[in-house]
Amino acid sequence: MSFVRLENVSKRFGDNEVLRHVNLEVDEHQVVCLIGASGSGKSTLLRCINLLERVDEGSIVVDGQTLTNGKVDVNALRKKIGIVFQAYNLFPHMTVLENVTLAPRKARRLSHSESRSRALDLLRRIGLEDKADDFPDRLSGGQQQRVAIARALAMEPKLMLLDEITSALDPQLVAEVLNLVRELANLGMTMIIATHEMSFAREVADRVGFLDAGVILEEGPPEQIFSDPREQRTREFLARVIEAGRL
Amino acid sequence: MHAVLHTFYSPHDFRVALPNVWAGFQVNLKLMVVAEALVLVFALAIAVVRGLPGRGARPLRALAIVYTDVFRGTPLILVAFLVGFGVPALNIHFVSSRSNFTYGVVALTLVYTAYVTEVYRAGIESVHPSQRMAARSLGLSYLQAMRHVVLPQAVRRVIPPLLNDFIGLQKDTALVVVIGVAEAAEQGQAYSQTYANFTSYVVAAVFFILLTIPLARFTDHLILLRERRERALAT
Numbered sequence: 001m002s003f004v005r006l007e008n009v010s011k012r013f014g015d016n017e018v019l020r021h022v023n024l025e026v027d028e029h030q031v032v033c034l035i036g037a038s039g040s041g042k043s044t045l046l047r048c049i050n051l052l053e054r055v056d057e058g059s060i061v062v063d064g065q066t067l068t069n070g071k072v073d074v075n076a077l078r079k080k081i082g083i084v085f086q087a088y089n090l091f092p093h094m095t096v097l098e099n100v101t102l103a104p105r106k107a108r109r110l111s112h113s114e115s116r117s118r119a120l121d122l123l124r125r126i127g128l129e130d131k132a133d134d135f136p137d138r139l140s141g142g143q144q145q146r147v148a149i150a151r152a153l154a155m156e157p158k159l160m161l162l163d164e165i166t167s168a169l170d171p172q173l174v175a176e177v178l179n180l181v182r183e184l185a186n187l188g189m190t191m192i193i194a195t196h197e198m199s200f201a202r203e204v205a206d207r208v209g210f211l212d213a214g215v216i217l218e219e220g221p222p223e224q225i226f227s228d229p230r231e232q233r234t235r236e237f238l239a240r241v242i243e244a245g246r247l
Numbered sequence: 248m249h250a251v252l253h254t255f256y257s258p259h260d261f262r263v264a265l266p267n268v269w270a271g272f273q274v275n276l277k278l279m280v281v282a283e284a285l286v287l288v289f290a291l292a293i294a295v296v297r298g299l300p301g302r303g304a305r306p307l308r309a310l311a312i313v314y315t316d317v318f319r320g321t322p323l324i325l326v327a328f329l330v331g332f333g334v335p336a337l338n339i340h341f342v343s344s345r346s347n348f349t350y351g352v353v354a355l356t357l358v359y360t361a362y363v364t365e366v367y368r369a370g371i372e373s374v375h376p377s378q379r380m381a382a383r384s385l386g387l388s389y390l391q392a393m394r395h396v397v398l399p400q401a402v403r404r405v406i407p408p409l410l411n412d413f414i415g416l417q418k419d420t421a422l423v424v425v426i427g428v429a430e431a432a433e434q435g436q437a438y439s440q441t442y443a444n445f446t447s448y449v450v451a452a453v454f455f456i457l458l459t460i461p462l463a464r465f466t467d468h469l470i471l472l473r474e475r476r477e478r479a480l481a482t
Contacts, residue, residue: 050384052380052383052384075386075387075388076386078383078384078385078386079385079386081384082384082385083384085377085380085381087377089377089378089380089381090381091378091381091382091396091400092400093399093400093403102382102385102387102395102396103382103385103386103387106387106391106395107385107386107387107388107391108386151385152384152385155385155386
């Protein structure tokens with residue numbers, strides 16, 4: 001049984017239909033990349049999965065739990081699902097270490113020392129142990145985004161949602177963040193990744209979905225999507241990406 | 248010219264009036280400190296209540312809005328009359344037998360809480376929604392996100408306007424003279440009525456000014472610091 005299952009999910013903002021009858025299944029330890037133009041609904045789709053947005057129609061099941069029947073404990077659910085945003089959204093009034101330990105201490109009720117030692121382990125893994133006591137504004141964008149990933153991982157989620165996490169970064173900082181994501185994929189983390197990094201998607205994804213105007217128009221293994229797309233719209237999108245030198 | 252000087256600034260009257268006015272001013276200081284402490288706490292609570300999400304919180308939100316509307320709109324002097332004369336007239340056990348000082352604190356707190364609620368609210372709204380979203384996405388509850396992520400940033404941003412409101416509160420402690428609190432303005436009045444000289448009012452004014460100026464400069468200093476920090480971050 002798949003770990004994440006979206007069935008017929010629709011979402012509107014006023015008259016604007018952002019998601020239309022979306023179906024998606026992700027197995028445990030799978031990495032699914034969502035590609036598509038800005039405004040195609042990738043971010044909204046991710047936000048619906050951890051209930052930052054409510055869906056108007058359809059159902060979402062994560063880890064055997066139906067999220068869309070209104071009975072789910074939102075806070076408990078979110079502890080299982082980490083999300084990382086394009087703009088990092090670190091807490092500027094806290095040090096790196098405090099950013100990483102806040103949720104484990106408050107939402108998982110870990111002790112100060114336990115959350116601290118786990119956070120330092122994580123920071124060591126991402127190579128930022130020496131920044132533990134710095135405030136986010138002292139860090140580069142790439143470092144901030146790695147801290148944001150560590151902050152999400154500190155809750156030991158079963159699923160990670162990455163929302164265009166390299167889109168705000170200077171080109172030379174993209175690699176350090178993608179390397180970290182690659183490492184997570186190798187460790188077997190289940191991930192849904194909205195991205196504009198096509199070659200990264202091709203390399204790391206088990207499956208790629210192409211979103212167009214709120215619909216998953218086409219979905220399949222990366223080789224097929226990138227080399228032999230079935231849909232005209234996918235071909236057009238990829239042609240523009242290649243033209244821009246991004247693939 | 249001489250008459251003016253004599254009436255408002257006679258060194259002799261200044262010296263004579265000083266001890267009593269100073270004694271009165273200490274009451275102002277107490278009113279101020281107690282009211283400010285209460286205002287800080289209540290206003291924060293009401294600001295948070297006003298921002299509570301969901302349909303269930305609607306009555307609470309409405310109550311908070313009514314409160315701020317009423318007490319921001321009512322002149323302090325009327326609130327002081329209502330509390331200082333009205334409440335004792337009610338003859339309710341305990342509540343109606345408090346000192347005028349207590350009624351003064353209550354009146355000041357009621358009115359200034361309404362102002363400061365709005366200051367806090369502006370601060371809360373100035374924290375970008377993505378901060379709240381990031382906190383909630385980590386599994387923190389609404390109140391945890393508020394307490395640990397939103398409010399610390401919000402409060403830091405509103406310290407200058409908060410201090411401004413406190414300058415207003417300091418001065419308005421003189422208004423509770425109308426319900427018979429023996430503070431500085433009252434002492435000034437007592438002196439002027441006895442000796443037909445108004446220097447005592449000037450003495451009281453000097454006390455208020457001496458208290459306000461450092462606070463005003465401190466507020467300016469904080470604003471300057473923040474501007475510098477923001478400019479440094481923007482580069």
